[in-house]
Structures are given as structure tokens and as C-alpha cells.
Amino acid sequence: MMVFEPILSKISVGDTVNFIPSDASHNAESFSVPTEKSTFKTPYGKATKITFNEEGIVLVKCLPHFSLGMIGIIVIGENVDKKKAVSDWQTIRAGVAINKEVIDQALAQIK
Numbered sequence: 001m002m003v004f005e006p007i008l009s010k011i012s013v014g015d016t017v018n019f020i021p022s023d024a025s026h027n028a029e030s031f032s033v034p035t036e037k038s039t040f041k042t043p044y045g046k047a048t049k050i051t052f053n054e055e056g057i058v059l060v061k062c063l064p065h066f067s068l069g070m071i072g073i074i075v076i077g078e079n080v081d082k083k084k085a086v087s088d089w090q091t092i093r094a095g096v097a098i099n100k101e102v103i104d105q106a107l108a109q110i111k
């Protein structure tokens with residue numbers, strides 16, 4: 001499946017996420033971050049742990065599959081401002097062919 005599971009993760013500042021690709025065709029890389037400090041990119045096909053030390057929202061894509069809606073959302077901490085994430089999502093959304101609504105709905109859930 002060309003999805004991140006779960007699509008939306010809520011974690012605390014300082015938590016670590018292990019990105020585990022189901023096969024060698026997938027990676028994970030940020031395309032929206034609170035600041036550049038939270039930018040990351042994992043190698044293809046290799047489980048990789050990333051620690052998130054900034055409050056906010058990180059949007060993640062699989063580079064070869066983001067157009068198939070392979071996008072994940074990580075909410076870090078309790079007091080997040082989603083304006084930047086929503087704006088960055090709107091920018092990339094035009095290049096996404098399917099499953100756009102799933103991401104729209106997940107972002108809408110974030111208070």
C-alpha cells in the first residue's frame with residue numbers, strides 16, 4: 001500500500017519515530033517543518049529513527065510515491081500552529097493524484 005501507517009501520528013517533543021519501509025521502494029522525507037532544524041530524509045528501504053525536538057507539525061512524503069498520496073503527518077506537542085503545514089500541503093497538493101482528501105481530512109482534525 002502506498003500509505004504511511006498511521007497517516008497521522010501525535011507525539012511529544014523529544015519523541016523518536018522509527019520509519020519502517022515495507023520494501024526497498026519507499027523512503028520518508030519532510031516537506032513541511034516548523035523550522036529547518038526538523039528537516040530530515042531517510043534512505044530507501046532502511047528503517048530509520050528520527051527524533052523530533054521542535055513543537056509543531058511535520059509533513060512527510062515518500063519521494064517516489066507522494067503523487068499517489070503517500071504522505072504522513074506528525075503532530076509534535078500540544079500547541080501547534082497548522083497554518084504553515086496547511087500552506088505547504090496546498091503547494092504540493094496540485095501534484096498529488098489520489099488520496100488527497102484523506103490528507104485534507106487529517107489536517108482538518110488538528111486543532
Ligand SMILES: [Cu+2]
Nearest residue numbers: 026062065070
Ligand atoms: Cu513509497
